[in-house]
Amino acid sequence: MNHHHHHHAPGGGPVPPAARRLTLLVLIPAVLITVVGMLLLWPRDAPQVDGGEGPARVFGEIVAVAPAQCPPVPEGETPLENCGTVTVRLDDGTEITTDMPGGPGAPEVSAGDQVVLLALNDQDGAVSYSISDHQRSTQLWLLGAAFALAVIAFGRWRGVTALAGLAVTFGILLWFIVPAILDGRSPVAVAVVGAAAIMLIVLYLTHGFSTTTTIAVAGTLASLAITAVLAAVATSAVSLSGVADETSNFLTITQGDVNMRGLLLAGIVIGSLGVLDDVTVTQSATVTELAVANPAYGFRQLYGAATRIGRAHIASVINTIVLAYAGASLPLMLLFAAGDTPVSELLTSQLIAQELVRSAVGTIGLVAAVPITTALAAFLAARSPRPDPGGGAAPTVEEVRRPPEDPWAAFVER
Numbered sequence: 113m114n115h116h117h118h119h120h121a122p123g124g125g126p127v128p129p130a131a132r133r134l135t136l137l138v139l140i141p142a143v144l145i146t147v148v149g150m151l152l153l154w155p156r157d158a159p160q161v162d163g164g165e166g167p168a169r170v171f172g173e174i175v176a177v178a179p180a181q182c183p184p185v186p187e188g189e190t191p192l193e194n195c196g197t198v199t200v201r202l203d204d205g206t207e208i209t210t211d212m213p214g215g216p217g218a219p220e221v222s223a224g225d226q227v228v229l230l231a232l233n234d235q236d237g238a239v240s241y242s243i244s245d246h247q248r249s250t251q252l253w254l255l256g257a258a259f260a261l262a263v264i265a266f267g268r269w270r271g272v273t274a275l276a277g278l279a280v281t282f283g284i285l286l287w288f289i290v291p292a293i294l295d296g297r298s299p300v301a302v303a304v305v306g307a308a309a310i311m312l313i314v315l316y317l318t319h320g321f322s323t324t325t326t327i328a329v330a331g332t333l334a335s336l337a338i339t340a341v342l343a344a345v346a347t348s349a350v351s352l353s354g355v356a357d358e359t360s361n362f363l364t365i366t367q368g369d370v371n372m373r374g375l376l377l378a379g380i381v382i383g384s385l386g387v388l389d390d391v392t393v394t395q396s397a398t399v400t401e402l403a404v405a406n407p408a409y410g411f412r413q414l415y416g417a418a419t420r421i422g423r424a425h426i427a428s429v430i431n432t433i434v435l436a437y438a439g440a441s442l443p444l445m446l447l448f449a450a451g452d453t454p455v456s457e458l459l460t461s462q463l464i465a466q467e468l469v470r471s472a473v474g475t476i477g478l479v480a481a482v483p484i485t486t487a488l489a490a491f492l493a494a495r496s497p498r499p500d501p502g503g504g505a506a507p508t509v510e511e512v513r514r515p516p517e518d519p520w521a522a523f524v525e526r
Contacts, residue, residue: 138330142312149305155291167230171247172202174225198243213243277314284310299371303378304340307385315389324396331392331485339477343380346469347373352462384474387429391478392485395422399489414490422482430475
Protein backbone atom coordinates (compact mmCIF):
# COMPACT_ATOMS: atom_id res chain seq x y z
CA MET A 113 0.00 0.00 0.00
CA ASN A 114 1.32 3.37 -0.96
CA HIS A 115 1.43 6.11 1.64
CA HIS A 116 0.69 9.54 0.21
CA HIS A 117 1.38 11.52 3.42
CA HIS A 118 5.04 11.57 4.30
CA HIS A 119 5.09 14.65 6.48
CA HIS A 120 3.39 15.30 9.78
CA ALA A 121 2.78 18.92 10.45
CA PRO A 122 0.82 19.90 13.50
CA GLY A 123 -2.74 18.94 12.90
CA GLY A 124 -2.03 17.35 9.51
CA GLY A 125 -1.25 13.85 8.27
CA PRO A 126 -1.85 10.49 9.96
CA VAL A 127 -0.95 10.15 13.60
CA PRO A 128 1.76 7.51 14.10
CA PRO A 129 1.09 4.70 16.59
CA ALA A 130 3.82 5.95 18.93
CA ALA A 131 2.11 9.33 19.12
CA ARG A 132 -1.26 7.73 19.84
CA ARG A 133 0.29 5.67 22.62
CA LEU A 134 1.96 8.76 24.06
CA THR A 135 -1.35 10.63 24.09
CA LEU A 136 -3.03 7.77 25.93
CA LEU A 137 -0.16 7.21 28.36
CA VAL A 138 0.19 10.92 29.22
CA LEU A 139 -3.25 12.43 28.85
CA ILE A 140 -5.50 9.84 30.50
CA PRO A 141 -3.45 9.37 33.73
CA ALA A 142 -2.78 13.12 33.98
CA VAL A 143 -6.47 13.96 33.67
CA LEU A 144 -7.53 11.25 36.12
CA ILE A 145 -4.94 12.22 38.74
CA THR A 146 -5.79 15.91 38.36
CA VAL A 147 -9.54 15.33 38.68
CA VAL A 148 -9.11 13.08 41.72
CA GLY A 149 -6.71 15.59 43.28
CA MET A 150 -9.13 18.47 42.77
CA LEU A 151 -11.98 16.45 44.29
CA LEU A 152 -9.88 15.58 47.36
CA LEU A 153 -8.52 19.11 47.80
CA TRP A 154 -11.67 21.02 46.86
CA PRO A 155 -12.43 23.69 49.51
CA ARG A 156 -15.46 22.84 51.64
CA ASP A 157 -15.22 25.27 54.53
CA ALA A 158 -13.09 28.17 53.30
CA PRO A 159 -13.40 31.22 55.59
CA GLN A 160 -15.64 33.95 54.23
CA VAL A 161 -14.88 37.63 54.63
CA ASP A 162 -17.57 39.47 56.52
CA GLY A 163 -18.45 42.42 54.34
CA GLY A 164 -20.03 44.22 57.29
CA GLU A 165 -16.71 44.87 59.06
CA GLY A 166 -14.85 48.13 58.60
CA PRO A 167 -16.10 51.47 57.29
CA ALA A 168 -18.57 51.52 54.41
CA ARG A 169 -17.28 52.49 50.96
CA VAL A 170 -19.15 55.09 48.93
CA PHE A 171 -18.44 56.56 45.52
CA GLY A 172 -18.63 60.07 44.22
CA GLU A 173 -17.28 62.74 41.87
CA ILE A 174 -15.16 65.67 43.00
CA VAL A 175 -16.94 68.97 42.34
CA ALA A 176 -14.36 71.44 43.64
CA VAL A 177 -10.98 71.52 45.38
CA ALA A 178 -10.08 74.39 47.73
CA PRO A 179 -6.37 74.28 48.66
CA ALA A 180 -5.28 76.08 51.84
CA GLN A 181 -2.07 76.95 53.64
CA CYS A 182 -0.97 74.14 55.90
CA PRO A 183 -0.57 75.05 59.59
CA PRO A 184 2.96 75.03 61.01
CA VAL A 185 4.17 71.97 62.86
CA PRO A 186 6.66 71.69 65.74
CA GLU A 187 10.32 71.63 64.79
CA GLY A 188 11.57 68.16 63.93
CA GLU A 189 8.21 66.84 62.70
CA THR A 190 7.32 66.28 59.06
CA PRO A 191 5.50 69.28 57.59
CA LEU A 192 1.96 68.75 56.35
CA GLU A 193 1.16 68.66 52.64
CA ASN A 194 -2.00 69.05 50.53
CA CYS A 195 -4.09 70.95 53.04
CA GLY A 196 -7.55 72.26 52.19
CA THR A 197 -11.03 70.92 51.53
CA VAL A 198 -12.69 68.93 48.77
CA THR A 199 -16.36 69.04 47.77
CA VAL A 200 -17.68 65.69 46.53
CA ARG A 201 -21.04 64.80 44.98
CA LEU A 202 -21.93 61.28 46.11
CA ASP A 203 -23.71 58.83 43.84
CA ASP A 204 -26.99 59.49 45.68
CA GLY A 205 -26.76 63.19 44.79
CA THR A 206 -25.64 64.40 48.20
CA GLU A 207 -22.77 66.91 48.28
CA ILE A 208 -20.32 66.64 51.17
CA THR A 209 -17.14 68.46 52.13
CA THR A 210 -14.10 66.64 53.45
CA ASP A 211 -10.41 67.26 54.03
CA MET A 212 -8.00 66.97 51.15
CA PRO A 213 -6.17 63.61 51.37
CA GLY A 214 -2.61 63.88 52.64
CA GLY A 215 0.27 61.76 53.83
CA PRO A 216 2.50 59.23 52.03
CA GLY A 217 0.72 57.58 49.14
CA ALA A 218 -2.36 59.81 49.40
CA PRO A 219 -4.22 60.22 46.08
CA GLU A 220 -3.86 63.52 44.23
CA VAL A 221 -7.32 64.80 43.38
CA SER A 222 -8.80 67.45 41.11
CA ALA A 223 -12.27 68.50 39.97
CA GLY A 224 -13.99 65.83 37.89
CA ASP A 225 -12.17 62.86 39.43
CA GLN A 226 -14.17 59.78 40.39
CA VAL A 227 -13.15 58.78 43.92
CA VAL A 228 -13.81 56.21 46.63
CA LEU A 229 -14.64 57.49 50.12
CA LEU A 230 -14.84 55.81 53.51
CA ALA A 231 -17.92 56.64 55.59
CA LEU A 232 -16.88 56.91 59.24
CA ASN A 233 -19.39 57.02 62.10
CA ASP A 234 -18.48 59.54 64.80
CA GLN A 235 -19.24 59.04 68.48
CA ASP A 236 -22.18 61.47 68.30
CA GLY A 237 -23.76 59.52 65.46
CA ALA A 238 -22.72 61.86 62.67
CA VAL A 239 -21.10 60.48 59.52
CA SER A 240 -17.81 61.87 58.24
CA TYR A 241 -16.15 61.02 54.95
CA SER A 242 -12.54 60.49 53.97
CA ILE A 243 -11.21 60.12 50.42
CA SER A 244 -9.27 56.86 50.20
CA ASP A 245 -8.61 56.21 46.50
CA HIS A 246 -9.55 56.87 42.89
CA GLN A 247 -12.21 54.86 41.07
CA ARG A 248 -10.51 52.87 38.32
CA SER A 249 -13.21 50.50 37.10
CA THR A 250 -13.98 52.37 33.86
CA GLN A 251 -10.32 52.80 32.90
CA LEU A 252 -9.53 49.16 33.67
CA TRP A 253 -12.51 47.93 31.63
CA LEU A 254 -11.36 50.05 28.68
CA LEU A 255 -7.81 48.74 29.02
CA GLY A 256 -9.10 45.17 29.21
CA ALA A 257 -11.24 45.72 26.09
CA ALA A 258 -8.23 47.14 24.22
CA PHE A 259 -6.15 44.15 25.32
CA ALA A 260 -8.79 41.67 24.13
CA LEU A 261 -9.26 43.46 20.79
CA ALA A 262 -5.50 43.53 20.16
CA VAL A 263 -5.18 39.80 20.90
CA ILE A 264 -8.16 38.87 18.72
CA ALA A 265 -7.15 41.22 15.88
CA PHE A 266 -3.73 39.60 15.60
CA GLY A 267 -4.44 36.05 16.75
CA ARG A 268 -7.96 35.68 15.31
CA TRP A 269 -9.31 32.31 16.44
CA ARG A 270 -6.09 31.55 18.30
CA GLY A 271 -6.52 34.87 20.09
CA VAL A 272 -10.03 33.89 21.16
CA THR A 273 -8.80 30.57 22.54
CA ALA A 274 -5.93 32.35 24.31
CA LEU A 275 -8.41 34.66 26.05
CA ALA A 276 -10.54 31.65 26.98
CA GLY A 277 -7.45 30.02 28.45
CA LEU A 278 -6.75 33.17 30.45
CA ALA A 279 -10.30 33.04 31.84
CA VAL A 280 -9.79 29.38 32.82
CA THR A 281 -6.55 30.30 34.62
CA PHE A 282 -8.21 33.04 36.66
CA GLY A 283 -11.17 30.78 37.39
CA ILE A 284 -9.01 27.98 38.80
CA LEU A 285 -6.94 30.46 40.81
CA LEU A 286 -9.96 32.21 42.34
CA TRP A 287 -12.31 29.27 42.84
CA PHE A 288 -9.94 26.42 43.65
CA ILE A 289 -6.35 27.35 44.54
CA VAL A 290 -6.95 30.35 46.81
CA PRO A 291 -10.03 28.95 48.66
CA ALA A 292 -8.38 25.54 49.10
CA ILE A 293 -5.29 27.10 50.69
CA LEU A 294 -7.51 29.20 52.99
CA ASP A 295 -9.40 26.01 53.85
CA GLY A 296 -6.20 24.53 55.30
CA ARG A 297 -5.23 22.22 52.43
CA SER A 298 -1.55 21.67 51.67
CA PRO A 299 -0.45 24.68 49.57
CA VAL A 300 2.06 22.58 47.62
CA ALA A 301 -0.50 19.88 46.75
CA VAL A 302 -3.07 22.51 45.81
CA ALA A 303 -0.55 24.38 43.64
CA VAL A 304 0.61 21.26 41.81
CA VAL A 305 -2.92 20.00 41.16
CA GLY A 306 -4.17 23.47 40.21
CA ALA A 307 -1.19 24.07 37.92
CA ALA A 308 -1.79 20.69 36.24
CA ALA A 309 -5.46 21.56 35.69
CA ILE A 310 -4.56 24.95 34.22
CA MET A 311 -1.93 23.41 31.97
CA LEU A 312 -4.12 20.58 30.67
CA ILE A 313 -7.04 22.84 29.85
CA VAL A 314 -5.15 25.87 28.56
CA LEU A 315 -2.60 24.06 26.40
CA TYR A 316 -5.15 21.95 24.56
CA LEU A 317 -7.60 24.84 24.34
CA THR A 318 -4.98 27.24 22.96
CA HIS A 319 -2.88 24.94 20.78
CA GLY A 320 -5.38 22.25 19.81
CA PHE A 321 -5.54 18.52 20.44
CA SER A 322 -2.42 17.30 18.69
CA THR A 323 0.74 15.29 19.25
CA THR A 324 2.73 18.52 19.52
CA THR A 325 0.54 19.69 22.40
CA THR A 326 0.69 16.30 24.13
CA ILE A 327 4.48 16.38 24.04
CA ALA A 328 4.40 19.88 25.55
CA VAL A 329 2.04 18.62 28.27
CA ALA A 330 4.38 15.74 29.12
CA GLY A 331 7.40 18.04 29.24
CA THR A 332 5.57 20.57 31.40
CA LEU A 333 4.38 17.91 33.87
CA ALA A 334 7.92 16.55 34.26
CA SER A 335 9.39 20.04 34.68
CA LEU A 336 6.70 21.03 37.20
CA ALA A 337 7.53 17.97 39.30
CA ILE A 338 11.25 18.86 39.19
CA THR A 339 10.47 22.47 40.14
CA ALA A 340 8.30 21.44 43.09
CA VAL A 341 10.96 19.07 44.47
CA LEU A 342 13.76 21.62 44.02
CA ALA A 343 11.64 24.34 45.67
CA ALA A 344 11.01 22.14 48.71
CA VAL A 345 14.71 21.27 49.04
CA ALA A 346 15.91 24.85 48.50
CA THR A 347 13.48 26.53 50.93
CA SER A 348 14.36 23.97 53.60
CA ALA A 349 18.10 24.29 53.03
CA VAL A 350 18.01 28.10 53.11
CA SER A 351 15.65 28.04 56.14
CA LEU A 352 12.96 30.23 54.61
CA SER A 353 9.78 30.60 56.63
CA GLY A 354 7.69 32.28 53.94
CA VAL A 355 7.05 35.30 56.21
CA ALA A 356 9.17 38.08 54.76
CA ASP A 357 7.01 41.16 54.20
CA GLU A 358 3.99 43.01 55.53
CA THR A 359 1.54 41.03 53.42
CA SER A 360 2.75 37.65 54.68
CA ASN A 361 2.90 38.97 58.25
CA PHE A 362 -0.70 40.20 58.00
CA LEU A 363 -1.79 36.86 56.53
CA THR A 364 -0.11 35.02 59.41
CA ILE A 365 -2.00 37.14 61.93
CA THR A 366 -5.41 36.91 60.25
CA GLN A 367 -5.14 33.33 58.92
CA GLY A 368 -2.88 31.57 61.38
CA ASP A 369 -3.56 28.07 60.02
CA VAL A 370 -2.00 28.80 56.59
CA ASN A 371 1.33 27.03 56.03
CA MET A 372 3.47 30.00 54.98
CA ARG A 373 6.44 27.95 53.75
CA GLY A 374 4.03 25.82 51.75
CA LEU A 375 2.50 29.01 50.38
CA LEU A 376 5.95 30.12 49.22
CA LEU A 377 6.44 26.76 47.47
CA ALA A 378 3.01 27.10 45.86
CA GLY A 379 3.93 30.53 44.55
CA ILE A 380 7.14 29.17 43.01
CA VAL A 381 5.28 26.33 41.26
CA ILE A 382 2.48 28.52 39.90
CA GLY A 383 4.89 31.28 38.89
CA SER A 384 6.98 28.79 36.90
CA LEU A 385 4.02 27.35 35.00
CA GLY A 386 3.53 30.22 32.54
CA VAL A 387 7.13 30.27 31.35
CA LEU A 388 7.30 26.46 31.31
CA ASP A 389 4.33 26.37 28.94
CA ASP A 390 6.10 28.78 26.63
CA VAL A 391 9.32 26.76 26.56
CA THR A 392 7.74 23.31 26.15
CA VAL A 393 5.30 24.36 23.41
CA THR A 394 8.11 26.11 21.53
CA GLN A 395 10.44 23.11 21.72
CA SER A 396 7.74 20.63 20.70
CA ALA A 397 6.65 22.77 17.74
CA THR A 398 10.28 23.37 16.73
CA VAL A 399 11.04 19.65 16.50
CA THR A 400 7.85 19.05 14.53
CA GLU A 401 8.68 21.79 12.01
CA LEU A 402 12.28 20.59 11.68
CA ALA A 403 11.03 17.08 10.93
CA VAL A 404 8.68 18.48 8.26
CA ALA A 405 11.37 20.62 6.65
CA ASN A 406 14.05 17.90 6.82
CA PRO A 407 12.51 14.41 6.48
CA ALA A 408 15.95 12.79 6.47
CA TYR A 409 16.73 14.04 9.98
CA GLY A 410 16.95 11.35 12.65
CA PHE A 411 16.74 11.63 16.42
CA ARG A 412 20.28 12.98 16.85
CA GLN A 413 19.91 15.72 14.22
CA LEU A 414 16.46 16.77 15.43
CA TYR A 415 17.54 16.86 19.06
CA GLY A 416 20.72 18.79 18.30
CA ALA A 417 19.07 21.42 16.12
CA ALA A 418 16.12 21.97 18.47
CA THR A 419 18.39 22.12 21.51
CA ARG A 420 20.42 24.92 19.95
CA ILE A 421 17.19 26.88 19.50
CA GLY A 422 16.21 26.02 23.08
CA ARG A 423 19.50 27.38 24.45
CA ALA A 424 18.84 30.75 22.81
CA HIS A 425 15.28 30.73 24.12
CA ILE A 426 16.35 29.89 27.67
CA ALA A 427 19.00 32.63 27.66
CA SER A 428 16.38 35.28 26.87
CA VAL A 429 13.80 33.81 29.27
CA ILE A 430 16.27 33.84 32.18
CA ASN A 431 16.88 37.54 31.63
CA THR A 432 13.11 38.06 31.48
CA ILE A 433 12.59 36.32 34.83
CA VAL A 434 15.34 38.30 36.57
CA LEU A 435 14.07 41.61 35.19
CA ALA A 436 10.50 40.76 36.23
CA TYR A 437 11.55 40.08 39.82
CA ALA A 438 13.83 43.13 39.88
CA GLY A 439 11.04 45.37 38.61
CA ALA A 440 8.58 44.04 41.20
CA SER A 441 11.05 44.61 44.04
CA LEU A 442 12.48 47.93 42.78
CA PRO A 443 11.16 50.01 45.74
CA LEU A 444 12.75 47.55 48.15
CA MET A 445 16.06 47.71 46.28
CA LEU A 446 15.98 51.51 46.43
CA LEU A 447 15.28 51.37 50.16
CA PHE A 448 18.28 49.14 50.80
CA ALA A 449 20.49 51.15 48.45
CA ALA A 450 19.65 54.36 50.33
CA GLY A 451 20.75 52.78 53.63
CA ASP A 452 24.04 51.48 54.87
CA THR A 453 23.20 47.76 54.70
CA PRO A 454 26.19 45.69 53.47
CA VAL A 455 25.61 43.78 50.24
CA SER A 456 26.29 40.42 51.91
CA GLU A 457 23.69 41.14 54.59
CA LEU A 458 21.25 42.44 51.99
CA LEU A 459 21.44 39.31 49.82
CA THR A 460 21.08 36.95 52.78
CA SER A 461 18.05 38.70 54.27
CA GLN A 462 14.91 36.58 54.13
CA LEU A 463 13.07 38.83 51.69
CA ILE A 464 15.88 38.94 49.11
CA ALA A 465 16.88 35.30 49.69
CA GLN A 466 13.28 34.30 49.00
CA GLU A 467 13.37 35.99 45.60
CA LEU A 468 16.79 34.50 44.82
CA VAL A 469 15.49 31.00 45.59
CA ARG A 470 12.39 31.66 43.52
CA SER A 471 14.48 32.78 40.53
CA ALA A 472 17.05 29.98 40.80
CA VAL A 473 14.51 27.17 41.21
CA GLY A 474 12.33 28.48 38.40
CA THR A 475 15.31 28.77 36.10
CA ILE A 476 16.50 25.22 36.84
CA GLY A 477 13.01 23.95 36.06
CA LEU A 478 13.08 25.82 32.75
CA VAL A 479 16.51 24.45 31.87
CA ALA A 480 15.27 20.91 32.58
CA ALA A 481 12.21 21.45 30.39
CA VAL A 482 14.27 21.93 27.23
CA PRO A 483 16.08 18.55 27.02
CA ILE A 484 13.06 16.62 28.35
CA THR A 485 10.59 18.06 25.85
CA THR A 486 13.07 18.10 22.97
CA ALA A 487 14.11 14.48 23.49
CA LEU A 488 10.52 13.27 23.64
CA ALA A 489 9.51 15.23 20.54
CA ALA A 490 12.61 14.11 18.60
CA PHE A 491 12.03 10.46 19.57
CA LEU A 492 8.47 10.51 18.26
CA ALA A 493 9.35 12.49 15.13
CA ALA A 494 12.17 10.07 14.30
CA ARG A 495 9.77 7.11 14.58
CA SER A 496 7.14 8.73 12.36
CA PRO A 497 6.73 7.28 8.83
CA ARG A 498 9.31 8.70 6.42
CA PRO A 499 9.48 8.87 2.60
CA ASP A 500 10.29 5.37 1.31
CA PRO A 501 11.56 5.39 -2.30
CA GLY A 502 11.39 1.59 -2.42
CA GLY A 503 7.74 1.39 -1.48
CA GLY A 504 5.64 2.73 -4.34
CA ALA A 505 6.36 5.90 -6.26
CA ALA A 506 9.38 7.81 -5.03
CA PRO A 507 8.64 11.38 -3.96
CA THR A 508 10.23 14.15 -5.96
CA VAL A 509 12.65 16.65 -4.42
CA GLU A 510 9.92 19.27 -4.43
CA GLU A 511 7.53 16.92 -2.59
CA VAL A 512 10.13 16.13 0.03
CA ARG A 513 10.98 19.78 0.66
CA ARG A 514 7.43 21.16 0.43
CA PRO A 515 5.37 21.16 3.66
CA PRO A 516 1.95 19.52 3.36
CA GLU A 517 0.19 22.86 3.80
CA ASP A 518 0.96 26.54 3.90
CA PRO A 519 1.40 27.37 7.64
CA TRP A 520 0.17 30.94 7.13
CA ALA A 521 -2.94 29.74 5.29
CA ALA A 522 -3.65 27.24 8.08
CA PHE A 523 -3.13 30.03 10.62
CA VAL A 524 -5.60 32.31 8.81
CA GLU A 525 -8.19 29.52 8.59
CA ARG A 526 -7.94 28.98 12.34
